[in-house]
Amino acid sequence: MSENILELRGITKYFPGIKALDGIDLNIREGEVHALIGENGAGKSTLVKILTGVYTPTAGKLIYDGQDVSFRNALEAQEMGITAIHQEASMFPELSVAENIFMGHHIKEKGALNWKAMRHQTLELMKKMEIDINPDTPVKSLGVAQRHMVEIAKALSIDAKVVIMDEPTSALTLREVEELYTIVRQLKKENKAIIFISHKFEEIQEICDSFTVLRDGKYIGEGKVADTSIDEIVTMMVGRSLDQMFPKKEAHIGETVLKVDNLTRYGSFRDISFELKKGEILGFFGLVGAGRTEVMRTIFGIDKKDEGTVLLKGKELKIHSPAQAMRKGLAYVPEDRQTQGVILEQSLTRNITLPIIDKISKLGKVSRKKEKQATGTYGRMMEIKAAGWHVNADTLSGGNQQKVVLAKWLATEPEILILDEPTKGIDVATKAAVHEFVSEMAGKGLAVIMVSSELPEILGMSDRIIIMHEGEKTGELSRAEATSDKVIKAATGHREEVRS
Amino acid sequence: SGQQSEPKGDQPLKIVLLVKSLGNGFFEAVADGGKEAAAELGNVESIYQGPSTATAEGQIDIIESLIAQKVDGIAISANDRDALIPVTKKAMAAGIKVISFDSGIAPAGRIVDLIPSDAELIGRQQVQLIAELTGYKGQIGILSATSQATNQNLWIEWMFEEIKDPKYKDMEIVEVVYGDDAADKSYREAVGLMQKYPGLAGIISPTTVGVLAASKAIEDEGMKGKVQITGLGLPSEMQHYVENGTCGQMALWNPVDLGYTSTMILEALITGKVDGNVGDKISVGRMGTVTVGKDGVSIMGTPFVFNKDNIATYAAMF
Amino acid sequence: MEIDKTLASSDRLVDENKRLISKIGSLLARWEGILVLIIIGMVIVFSNITPYFLDYFNLMNATFTFMEKAVLALPIIFIILSGDIDISGAAIIALSSFSMGFASSHGAGTAQVVITGLAVGALAGAFNAVFIINFGIPAIAVTLATQSFFRGISQAILEDQAYTHYPESFSYFGQGYIPGTIIPFELIFFLVLAGIFAYVLHFTSYGRKLYAIGNSATAARFSGVPVNRIRFTNFVLHGLFAGIVAVLLTSRIGSTRPNIANGWELEAITLVVLGGVSITGGKGSIVGVILSIFLIGYLKFGMGLINLSAKVMIITTGFLLITAVLIPVIIDAVGRRNKLKMQRRRG
Amino acid sequence: MNALKEMLKKREATLILLIVVLAVAVSTRAPGFLKGDNISRIVNDTSILIMVGIGQFFVILTGGIDLSVGSVIAFSGMAAAMMNQSSPGTPVILILLAGMAIGLLLGLFNGVIVAYGKVPPIIATLGTMSIFRGFTFVLSKGQWVTAHEMSESYMSIPHGHFLGLSNLIWSAVLVSVLLFFFSRYTRSGREIYAIGGNKTAAKFVGVSEKKVNLIIFSMSGLLSGLAGVMWTARYAAAVNETATGFELMTVAACVLGGVNIAGGAGAVPGVILGALFLGIINNALPVVNFSPFYQMFIQGFIVLAAMFINTIMDKRSEKKMLKRRA
Numbered sequence A: 001m002s003e004n005i006l007e008l009r010g011i012t013k014y015f016p017g018i019k020a021l022d023g024i025d026l027n028i029r030e031g032e033v034h035a036l037i038g039e040n041g042a043g044k045s046t047l048v049k050i051l052t053g054v055y056t057p058t059a060g061k062l063i064y065d066g067q068d069v070s071f072r073n074a075l076e077a078q079e080m081g082i083t084a085i086h087q088e089a090s091m092f093p094e095l096s097v098a099e100n101i102f103m104g105h106h107i108k109e110k111g112a113l114n115w116k117a118m119r120h121q122t123l124e125l126m127k128k129m130e131i132d133i134n135p136d137t138p139v140k141s142l143g144v145a146q147r148h149m150v151e152i153a154k155a156l157s158i159d160a161k162v163v164i165m166d167e168p169t170s171a172l173t174l175r176e177v178e179e180l181y182t183i184v185r186q187l188k189k190e191n192k193a194i195i196f197i198s199h200k201f202e203e204i205q206e207i208c209d210s211f212t213v214l215r216d217g218k219y220i221g222e223g224k225v226a227d228t229s230i231d232e233i234v235t236m237m238v239g240r241s242l243d244q245m246f247p248k249k250e251a252h253i254g255e256t257v258l259k260v261d262n263l264t265r266y267g268s269f270r271d272i273s274f275e276l277k278k279g280e281i282l283g284f285f286g287l288v289g290a291g292r293t294e295v296m297r298t299i300f301g302i303d304k305k306d307e308g309t310v311l312l313k314g315k316e317l318k319i320h321s322p323a324q325a326m327r328k329g330l331a332y333v334p335e336d337r338q339t340q341g342v343i344l345e346q347s348l349t350r351n352i353t354l355p356i357i358d359k360i361s362k363l364g365k366v367s368r369k370k371e372k373q374a375t376g377t378y379g380r381m382m383e384i385k386a387a388g389w390h391v392n393a394d395t396l397s398g399g400n401q402q403k404v405v406l407a408k409w410l411a412t413e414p415e416i417l418i419l420d421e422p423t424k425g426i427d428v429a430t431k432a433a434v435h436e437f438v439s440e441m442a443g444k445g446l447a448v449i450m451v452s453s454e455l456p457e458i459l460g461m462s463d464r465i466i467i468m469h470e471g472e473k474t475g476e477l478s479r480a481e482a483t484s485d486k487v488i489k490a491a492t493g494h495r496e497e498v499r500s
Numbered sequence B: 001s002g003q004q005s006e007p008k009g010d011q012p013l014k015i016v017l018l019v020k021s022l023g024n025g026f027f028e029a030v031a032d033g034g035k036e037a038a039a040e041l042g043n044v045e046s047i048y049q050g051p052s053t054a055t056a057e058g059q060i061d062i063i064e065s066l067i068a069q070k071v072d073g074i075a076i077s078a079n080d081r082d083a084l085i086p087v088t089k090k091a092m093a094a095g096i097k098v099i100s101f102d103s104g105i106a107p108a109g110r111i112v113d114l115i116p117s118d119a120e121l122i123g124r125q126q127v128q129l130i131a132e133l134t135g136y137k138g139q140i141g142i143l144s145a146t147s148q149a150t151n152q153n154l155w156i157e158w159m160f161e162e163i164k165d166p167k168y169k170d171m172e173i174v175e176v177v178y179g180d181d182a183a184d185k186s187y188r189e190a191v192g193l194m195q196k197y198p199g200l201a202g203i204i205s206p207t208t209v210g211v212l213a214a215s216k217a218i219e220d221e222g223m224k225g226k227v228q229i230t231g232l233g234l235p236s237e238m239q240h241y242v243e244n245g246t247c248g249q250m251a252l253w254n255p256v257d258l259g260y261t262s263t264m265i266l267e268a269l270i271t272g273k274v275d276g277n278v279g280d281k282i283s284v285g286r287m288g289t290v291t292v293g294k295d296g297v298s299i300m301g302t303p304f305v306f307n308k309d310n311i312a313t314y315a316a317m318f
Numbered sequence C: 001m002e003i004d005k006t007l008a009s010s011d012r013l014v015d016e017n018k019r020l021i022s023k024i025g026s027l028l029a030r031w032e033g034i035l036v037l038i039i040i041g042m043v044i045v046f047s048n049i050t051p052y053f054l055d056y057f058n059l060m061n062a063t064f065t066f067m068e069k070a071v072l073a074l075p076i077i078f079i080i081l082s083g084d085i086d087i088s089g090a091a092i093i094a095l096s097s098f099s100m101g102f103a104s105s106h107g108a109g110t111a112q113v114v115i116t117g118l119a120v121g122a123l124a125g126a127f128n129a130v131f132i133i134n135f136g137i138p139a140i141a142v143t144l145a146t147q148s149f150f151r152g153i154s155q156a157i158l159e160d161q162a163y164t165h166y167p168e169s170f171s172y173f174g175q176g177y178i179p180g181t182i183i184p185f186e187l188i189f190f191l192v193l194a195g196i197f198a199y200v201l202h203f204t205s206y207g208r209k210l211y212a213i214g215n216s217a218t219a220a221r222f223s224g225v226p227v228n229r230i231r232f233t234n235f236v237l238h239g240l241f242a243g244i245v246a247v248l249l250t251s252r253i254g255s256t257r258p259n260i261a262n263g264w265e266l267e268a269i270t271l272v273v274l275g276g277v278s279i280t281g282g283k284g285s286i287v288g289v290i291l292s293i294f295l296i297g298y299l300k301f302g303m304g305l306i307n308l309s310a311k312v313m314i315i316t317t318g319f320l321l322i323t324a325v326l327i328p329v330i331i332d333a334v335g336r337r338n339k340l341k342m343q344r345r346r347g
Numbered sequence D: 001m002n003a004l005k006e007m008l009k010k011r012e013a014t015l016i017l018l019i020v021v022l023a024v025a026v027s028t029r030a031p032g033f034l035k036g037d038n039i040s041r042i043v044n045d046t047s048i049l050i051m052v053g054i055g056q057f058f059v060i061l062t063g064g065i066d067l068s069v070g071s072v073i074a075f076s077g078m079a080a081a082m083m084n085q086s087s088p089g090t091p092v093i094l095i096l097l098a099g100m101a102i103g104l105l106l107g108l109f110n111g112v113i114v115a116y117g118k119v120p121p122i123i124a125t126l127g128t129m130s131i132f133r134g135f136t137f138v139l140s141k142g143q144w145v146t147a148h149e150m151s152e153s154y155m156s157i158p159h160g161h162f163l164g165l166s167n168l169i170w171s172a173v174l175v176s177v178l179l180f181f182f183s184r185y186t187r188s189g190r191e192i193y194a195i196g197g198n199k200t201a202a203k204f205v206g207v208s209e210k211k212v213n214l215i216i217f218s219m220s221g222l223l224s225g226l227a228g229v230m231w232t233a234r235y236a237a238a239v240n241e242t243a244t245g246f247e248l249m250t251v252a253a254c255v256l257g258g259v260n261i262a263g264g265a266g267a268v269p270g271v272i273l274g275a276l277f278l279g280i281i282n283n284a285l286p287v288v289n290f291s292p293f294y295q296m297f298i299q300g301f302i303v304l305a306a307m308f309i310n311t312i313m314d315k316r317s318e319k320k321m322l323k324r325r326a
Ligand SMILES: Nc1ncnc2c1ncn2[C@@H]1O[C@H](COP(=O)(O)OP(=O)(O)OP(=O)(O)O)[C@@H](O)[C@H]1O
Pocket: A015, A016, A018, A019, A020, A038, A039, A040, A041, A042, A043, A044, A045, A046, A047, A087, A394, A395, A396, A397, A398, A399, A400, A425, A427
């Protein structure tokens, strides 16, 4: 058994009004992948930020390589050999890939930055990771998955002893996830310590050796992944066991409410056709970048379509803005909660009531009573964990922010609900709650489109599945015919093997 | 709002010199004249005020506060001859005596307008000065202050009048440009004049900022001796160029006298020695008497001409 | 046992004190609190120095010197709150005043003159909006250019001339009083407008949307807020209000020249940010801006009363602007530290 | 391929094209406008704008703005001129350095307020814009310093020639080259881009926002201080209104030069071109035969048109980029 490279003793962190971490102990060993597990808001990301010098702990000790250390900023942690892929997007969109990777530890020669060397090393890294990105491309012109790979490359560009990955897979395609696993195994071989945060148990089982569970900022326990069942971990996480992950209710499928014909947006997707029925959950699967989001954005009036028609209950839907879409009974839960979903600097109340602000106003005046009602009803439905309805959304953990987004769209009481990666970054318990809720709503006649990159979720929840690949529809399967093999084949572009 | 100023016993009279803007040597010298008059009169407190940038609105705001503190008299060098009228009327209704000096207010807005010199005299003299320098021939450009400056515009009209005289038959005014009383823009405009008219013989700049910037521009462009410059300038600011010959001669009235005379006139009006009617003669200390002319306009005298020989003496004063 | 109790109660006392302090602290940390304090201080100082300050007539009359800038500040609140900026306000005033002079010199009556001014103002605002919203050029860039453009139009046509003839009754807007009182019409007019703005901002859905846009335009758009329409409206509103200001100002000074209201855009923006509206959008209240309007207005007036030089005035307002932002930051920092300390003690 | 470079090239190419079109248009109305000595005159006249514009550029790059540059120019210019006046014997290089040091201090003051006081840059510099201007009045007691009170050597600071170019042009060239290098090849330079691009991400890699704010404001102050000395020496007059409104000119130069006003994007060459564009307008307006009353209108119109064309071209190249990717 190898040495503890990193030990935490009694780490405590206060935010005004919140005790985010309460006496956390952690043992990280070299050559091991250690999973950090916990519900949304358990304190995982906060812990990461303490380890990387972004936050200073209120109390507690950090022992690194047998010595007490404290970091005043991220640079000091980096110089000690700790690097991280943060949960929040941390790219510089206007700057090149090479520069994004080397920001903070540029390569210098004779006092000046050596761009040639940095470009060269970037190419090497890219080769090692088997991805094809030009080091000079500005990051803003990369897709989400590519960006994420750049983030990973950035962490690897530092010769670190401890590599922290905070939900690194949430925006990656299957191939890239495999790639990441290879990288992690390689790092392990190089005797590095890896801290891996994820809400997906398959990943933890696949790649992690040991784990620590946090709950409400407290240390709950640790163990070996091989010796522990998922049920045991879940029980440690939530304090109880969960019955069912994908509580799909019997569907009562009604008439067609939405019919999309040959919808095309140049450069994004082509000839997309499908029907959505009342009471149905229509799953959209594809690899990240398949163009599902863009189809949904177009239907919701955010982007302009170039060709094709959308029929709502038989009548052509002509909309140019989300406001119009909402009036027609559509709702869209966007995939990027940080910039599209929540307004970070506003209270939960204001967030939840924003889409319905006109509905709860009379002659322009907002009714405080209705506002309270709406917040209470839908906020409670989602079991949001927060100090109150008045706190700003930026004080919530990622998962809880996602719940706020869901609550705010449910408040519009839509006929058609489009969910884009609704459980991205959400913990198991909440995920189950969301699933149960969606399925219940569908049971009451709501038509649901669910875009997801999580295969179990798609298979478990959908009545029908549409699969996309590089902007085209490559398959449509009923619940009965769908298997993970078939779906993945279509998602990777093997159209001929799936009849549609 | 018929507020009348009550008699105030032996409180000194508050007489305000309100200038176009602060930070201008000309007006600082005006302020000195005001102090001189106050010292001479004994019962007068001379107050020097002006906005930080030369706007009518800034002057109006100051006048409102002068009304509120019930000063006794205000002499104004106006940034706008019309815009000040409503507020100065209000001041006069409140019992404050208002006159204008240097840059006038239209008759409805003041009792007396003390002009340093007749616009006609100034305009004609400027043309004469440049003619003497250029030998009565060549193209002449005019570099003015802002295009809104009323006193400058009036003088320029007279310049065009004067040049019609046959003795100037070989001279023409080719263009009027505006430097907005900013050093860099005036400089650029002066350079522009020289570029546009390669045969330019002289520049008249009837504004202190302009004449200074134009002199510098002539020097920098190596046109000293080829392009003559005259205008209205402060001796202390222009000494360098007058002494080195860039500017052969220029004119100005004495700003100290202007401040002095304004204060004297106001004191006479406040104490009721005169009413400021047409024909009234006001005795103004060392400056003798000033006669109130048509429309309340009073003239102080002909602008004084400065040249190499006398500038050092005056530079020490203003 | 006894000792323990007293300890406990004295502890509570300390806590009570702390709470009181922190309450005052949190009031101070609120922008409006700071402004109120400064205003009180100002009144005390001035009323001790000069007998003319606390004089009902003077206090009323002084409002003439800042009500127009105050009116211009109102739409700027909306603009800044939604994350935009507009520095062409003063130029629109010039253009609008010019068009009124033009109309008047062609025989228009008071009503027509006013309508002309408002219409031209609103059009100029729409012109800005088209470039900013439809063509996507940054607001500061557009309004920087239109600043010269709008004023330039009136200068090109009016040259060195002035319009000095306005209908008799036109002078009421900027010079008149509420009949039978010495309350200026401009003051009441502003207060009514401010009331409407406060209502819209703090009680209506339009206000909510403004804040939402200022905090995150993307999230607002995804939530069905017609972001661009609202921003467009704001710029037109700004133009319209610049037109209103042009009416008031032209009426007050009875004449129009192209350099009218020079530099007012920055003064109005200063009022808004001093009033606590975050320059990056999404934060601020009308109350703060109203306080800052009266603070700056009376401060300048008071300094004028004691004949302080204009240079002292600009230094003072500069410092005021910075300290008003600094104080809450400092109090907030101290407050946070105390709070954390207390939290730690409680465990 | 090299998308960023391509786009940059495009943006600057647009601007160069606009400059050429403008210059040719002017020379049809004012022959001789494109002659060598006039071109050098324009560059000379634009040098100050280039230097201060580059200072402004770094501030805007972080998403801030420095509205106090005009006042810093006035104050440091006045202080330098008064130093020269009171002791004409002092070597001018010392005065030049003193002027720069004063500018640096004023800039540092801005930087401290922003970095430690957490005051947004626009508010901090709106405040110091008044304060520094007011102090200029206080310092000068309302008086000017003019030619006869300045030593010959002082007035020759900007005019001295070297290899056929004036010192003023040389200093602009030096500032441009140095700061281009700084922006591209130093760690601090890149950190400025990082802060402007994504503050959170910058924090994650250990970039100190405080340090960056201190650097950019000091630099802007230093350059304004240098410009102040040059200004008063060039026009042989230190007045209180020096450079009033100049801050907006520098912002306009940046915006025209393709600097993203929200921060994170832009480059030194663009700023230089933007400044030159404005410099040409400023120098052309006095020589073309338009009524002087049209100047303001024409200036506004041309700047608006240039921004419009710039934006349209940018959008088109961006669209092309998206199409290519698809
Ligand atoms: N800057 C902050 N200010 C105040 N509270 C914060 C701040 N950052 C985090 N918190 C709080 O600290 C707690 C821990 O948050 P953290 O982001 O570490 O959770 P997490 O375990 O990463 O959750 P998730 O799985 O959703 O990412 C939460 O209650 C959160 O609301």
